[in-house]
Amino acid sequence: MTDYNRIFLIGESHSNRPFRGVIENYDLAEPQISRGEKRINIVVPVKHSMGGKKLYDIVWTTNAFPLIVSERVIRIFEKNSVTGWETYDVNVLTKKDELINEKFFGLIITGRCGYRSYANSSIIMDKIGITMEPHVKGLYFKDNFWDGSDLFMCNPNENGQSNMYRFCTERVAKLLNKEKVKNIAFDKVSDITMSISLNKIELTDEQKLAIEKVKTSR
DSSP states (O other): OOOGGGEEEEEOOOOSSSOEEEOSSGGGSOHHHHTTSSOOOSOEEEEEEESOSOOOSEEEBTTSSOEEEEHHHHHHHHHTTOOSEEEEEEEEEOTTOOBOSSOEEEEEEOEEEOOEEOTTOEEEEEEETTEEEEEEEOOEEGGGOBOOOSEEEEOOOTTSOOOOOEEEEHHHHHHHHHTTOOSOEEEEGGGOEEETTTTTOOOOHHHHHHHHHHHHTO
16 A cells, blocks of 8 residues: 655755756757656757856756766666666766766656645645635545656556656665755655645545535535
8 A cells, every 4th residue: 555655756955056967969958858758869069047046956957858867876876776677878068068087977867756646635625825725635546556766756547647646665765865956956746735626636426525614615
């Protein structure tokens, strides 16, 4: 049984200070590459686009999909037998196209779970701006499927649609925090809340009834 209290969503720290890159050839920044569904055999240039010049262990890009990690992160994964990942080679460059002499890799996540599901999410009221609106709490996986990898992403849904949610086990989140890996954030999936109206989330009959109960109880 999947223990959602021990699964975390990987995200950005939302700081403007770290180095943020760009992959100018969009064909080398497709989501399928980061999901391990499309292979590349060339070195991908990652050029400084925004933020400071300081490189952290995690480099996000303006392309949205790629996740670039330092050699130190890779060594942490290898030393601790973290599963569910591969890499591709990158060169990190300054804005003037000068090669930065620090080794980084593009992270490919090969572990898989079921497509996101809100069918088992609870209903709460939360703020959107200054108003309180119904939200779902908890992001779960269709059929509770998870292959057990330490790093994993959702399988496509029945319509072939995929997403870029990156998940990790509690072990990985604790490990990277212990090693003081910066420019990354972890949110427990059971605590994640999302606006029902803004995200056009389809609800079960039980959830629709729960909304009415929550509204009348206020």
